[in-house]
Amino acid sequence: MTGSDLVMYEEEFRRIDEELQKLHQQSNAKVVFLVDKNGQLIASAGETHDIDTTSLASLTAGNIAATGGIARLLGEKEFTILFHEGEKDNIHISLIGQRVILVVIFDNRTSLGLVRLRVKKASETMGRIFEEITLKAEKEKGEGKLEESIFAEISDEDIDNLFR
Amino acid sequence: MSFINYSSREINCKIVYYGPGLCGKTTNLQYIYRRTNPDQKGKLISLATETERTLFFDFLPLALGDIRGFRIRFHLYTVPGQVFYAASRKLILKGVDGIVFVADSQLERMESNMESLDDLGINLSEQNYDLDKIPFTIQYNKRDLPNVVPIEEMDRLLNPRKLVFYEAVAVTGKGVFETLKAVAKQVLFELKKHY
Numbered sequence: 001m002t003g004s005d006l007v008m009y010e011e012e013f014r015r016i017d018e019e020l021q022k023l024h025q026q027s028n029a030k031v032v033f034l035v036d037k038n039g040q041l042i043a044s045a046g047e048t049h050d051i052d053t054t055s056l057a058s059l060t061a062g063n064i065a066a067t068g069g070i071a072r073l074l075g076e077k078e079f080t081i082l083f084h085e086g087e088k089d090n091i092h093i094s095l096i097g098q099r100v101i102l103v104v105i106f107d108n109r110t111s112l113g114l115v116r117l118r119v120k121k122a123s124e125t126m127g128r129i130f131e132e133i134t135l136k137a138e139k140e141k142g143e144g145k146l147e148e149s150i151f152a153e154i155s156d157e158d159i160d161n162l163f164r
Numbered sequence: 165m166s167f168i169n170y171s172s173r174e175i176n177c178k179i180v181y182y183g184p185g186l187c188g189k190t191t192n193l194q195y196i197y198r199r200t201n202p203d204q205k206g207k208l209i210s211l212a213t214e215t216e217r218t219l220f221f222d223f224l225p226l227a228l229g230d231i232r233g234f235r236i237r238f239h240l241y242t243v244p245g246q247v248f249y250a251a252s253r254k255l256i257l258k259g260v261d262g263i264v265f266v267a268d269s270q271l272e273r274m275e276s277n278m279e280s281l282d283d284l285g286i287n288l289s290e291q292n293y294d295l296d297k298i299p300f301t302i303q304y305n306k307r308d309l310p311n312v313v314p315i316e317e318m319d320r321l322l323n324p325r326k327l328v329f330y331e332a333v334a335v336t337g338k339g340v341f342e343t344l345k346a347v348a349k350q351v352l353f354e355l356k357k358h359y
Binding site: 005010040054058141151153156161163 | 359
């Protein structure tokens, strides 16, 4: 079960963050963010201050999951791109490597064409980074390097403290 | 599937409240939402029908505190309990770290409880999870009602693993945090086993 846990280290996080910042600038989008397929926000770039990113992440993942369910009913493997058009803002959602979801929110300062083009490029780069993350996590798990992690020392008391 | 972020020093875990329709899953989340400090919670999102039946899911993000410098975040979800929402239920179980099974204690709901528990086992196994191994807590809800089944009988029907169970009255909050704490503990200890 935990074989598929996502473990993110400083170095990979920085690379992903850089890639997101680049995408944000080059596509001229308002906000760009990256969500785990299970609804957890991984990273974001742009004007995030007035957006509830946690809720957005969970709903986006729900959206992708529901669309994936529809795809399978129709005999498709997955619909890899979703696009919602609003009066002012639009949202472009795409899957990277079956594992993470890239969300771009943009308005009329840019165009769907440009967003799609930039998303495609960024997806390739980020897809590679996520492959590396998976490999690294598996390797370190095998070597037992993570044993020094915080989990080794978690006690009943720590957990009780969370609920005070 | 937990998300451990060493860069932002966060651990994110997903907990799903499962159970038959109208057993009180959403009520559990609503109580938790009401009783948590504003700085520890996000918005409670309910994708429900006009009659307040859950259509897709409810979602509540909680950040209860830190352990060894890592912020522990729990994302709580409920599934739609009604039988015909089977497809949606499966989707929400994706990547789950821990499950709370909320059973309705009323006599006439026993069959629905058992049906829902079977449904949970099947949906989990489809995603290569094992109901006997995944962090799991059982809550016997609505203990305040007059026509409830005795605990021993419910335990015999719904709790073959003889796990610790919690008696609850979710509308008043009785047993709600105890249940959450129990599953959270199991989830974190499960992580400890693997990392």
